[in-house]
Amino acid sequence: MKRRLFFCLFVLPSFSWAQLNFSEHIAPIIYNKCTSCHRAGEIGPMPFTNYNEVAAYGSMISFTTQTRVMPPWQPDKSYSSLLDERGLTQQEIDDIASWVNNGMPQGNPTLEPPLPNFPTGSQLGQPDxxxxxxxxxxxxxxxxxxxxxxxxxxxxxxxxxxxxxxxxxxxxxxxxxxxxxxxxxxxxxxxxxxxxxxxxxxxxxxxxxxxxxxxxxxxxxxxxxxxxxxxxxxxxxxxxxxxxxxxxxxxxxxxxxxxxxxxxxxxxxxxxxEIIAPISPLNLTNGPFVIPANTVKSFKGRLRVPADVSLVSVFPHMHLLGQSWKIYAVRPGNDTVNLISIPEWDFNWQGFYHFPRLVKLPANTWIYAEATFDNTTNNPYNPNDPPINVSWGESTRDEMYLTYVSFVPYQAGDEDIVLSQPGELAIQRMKTKMYPVYPNPASGEVQLGYMLAEQGDVKIELLDINGKRVKYLLEGRRYLPGQHQLSFGTEGLSGGLYLIQLQTGSQTIQQKLIVH
Ligand code: HEC
Missing domain, CATH: 2.60.120.310 (Copper type II, ascorbate-dependent monooxygenase, N-terminal domain)
Structure with missing residues (x-):
């Protein structure tokens, strides 16, 4: 053990001196976070599929990532969580900046990861x-x-x-x-x-x-x-x-x-x-929908949910005077569910935003949609100079206050349906469970797999036949939904029957293990 530590101390400083290079450090970030859009046939204006293409835009890439303009993601991540969230970690942003500052060394091209396997003609696979x-x-x-x-x-x-x-x-x-x-x-x-x-x-x-x-x-x-x-x-x-x-x-x-x-x-x-319903100026509590010249004006609309429904997604829409959206639901009994907040509206980035699980809204829930419009000269996108009174219309010079709400009638169990994690497209119905340990009976290393339906603290214990804890296999850590694995050894255990117990949330699951 001591020798290992010494080895680390010896090796680490030479890493920190090493410059970041494209092949080993930058390509994995760009290929995973940018190339899905920045390649032939997709919406990014220039391709980022090799060193030369990326280096040609180095300083712009550094600028757009530091300002978090790229990868594009408008909703406020602290208000609600949504599927397909895009973003870079601070470390990734810093790495790109320091690579660009150091003259964008390529490094050894044979160490570059291959491009992910992007589908062509579709993001989803082969259409019917x-x-x-x-x-x-x-x-x-x-x-x-x-x-x-x-x-x-x-x-x-x-x-x-x-x-x-x-x-x-x-x-x-x-x-x-x-x-x-x-x-x-x-x-x-x-x-x-x-x-x-x-x-x-x-x-x-x-x-x-x-x-x-x-x-x-x-x-x-x-x-x-x-x-x-x-x-x-x-x-x-x-x-x-x-x-x-x-x-x-x-x-x-x-x-x-x-x-x-x-x-x-x-x-x-x-x-x-799926049913799609609009929240429009007809739902305003402070209409009519007119944004006078030289004012910043907020509108608040609400839609009553007539029967129990499960919310799938929302699609807020406005034009160039748009500044922000905040959409939330208030269930009977005043329980508020944050749906989406877009603090800096960008006309170029809109769409259906999906929730990580279906959101149950009982009958008589109100969905509130608050939107703010800036019709002053401070708004650089104001299409009218000088500003004029603006109301509803289809042209980009007119405005809209519109949120599409997509839902289905509620069915028992909907709240247990976890939609896929960001990036994955398949949808699964997950249940918290433990897979059978392997091998069993065991002597030596044992593999244990489990599935979590939702994020939470997980505790896994090895109990003896009387239910007394022999040891923790995993203790109270937060895990994301999905499949997880761990392994442990039977060394030091006397032969016989044991129980493996997993606890998360209010659930307790047990299975037997024979050690010989
Ligand atoms: C979801 C698709 C998408 C992703 C992911 C994406 N981009 Fe973009 N990118 C675009 C589009 C579309 C434009 C053009 C936008 C515009 O002109 O407003 C753009 C423009 C740019 C520009 C040019 C900016 C300008 O002012 O003209 C740079 C540089 C850029 N992206 C870098 C990146 C980097 C770096 C990443 C990954 C960290 C990334 N992009 C991820 C779609 C994307």
């Missing part, structure tokens, strides 16, 4: 069906917004249920966001025929009420996901998927061809269909 725009659309370079609806016929032999929807923007320079609707009335097709060119212009929604007017929504930064557990969406065989595309103002003509990937419910899991 891809709906393409049948023509390219040319967005005119007149520095004006365009809202254009494209009609994508579905044409499948029978109605289906869907486990995931993924919007794939074509031309990332101009595609600003997309709202998808499902329509069986044919009215979208009629509007398309009556409007010259591909698709039809519609600044206000779809121009009529489609069968399901918010089927899906996409904005830069939206992470596609499978719907959890037995939740999904309907897709009718004769339906059209209507895609209302917001093309941003741009100085030159640009073409776009976007697509929609659809993943069917091939295992017939879906028994509940």
């Amino acid at each position: 069906m891809t709906l393409h725009m049948s023509e390219q659309y040319e967005h005119l370079g007149n520095n004006q917004d365009m809202y254009r609806v494209f009609v994508l016929p579905v044409n499948i032999p029978a109605d289906k249920t869907v486990k995931a929807i993924e919007f794939r923007p074509g031309n990332k320079k101009i595609v600003h966001h997309a709202i998808l609707a499902l329509d069986t009335t044919g009215q979208g097709r009629v509007r398309d025929q009556n409007d010259p060119g591909y698709g039809y212009t519609s600044f206000s929604g779809f121009g009529f009420n489609p069968t399901e007017d918010t089927w899906y929504g996409w904005a830069p930064g939206t992470t596609p996901r499978y719907y959890p557990t037995n939740i999904g969406k309907r897709l009718y065989r004769n339906a059209d998927v209507l895609v209302q595309m917001h093309y941003a103002p741009y100085p030159v003509n640009e073409k776009d061809s976007s697509s929609v990937n659809i993943f069917f419910d091939n295992n017939n899991q879906v028994t509940r269909h």
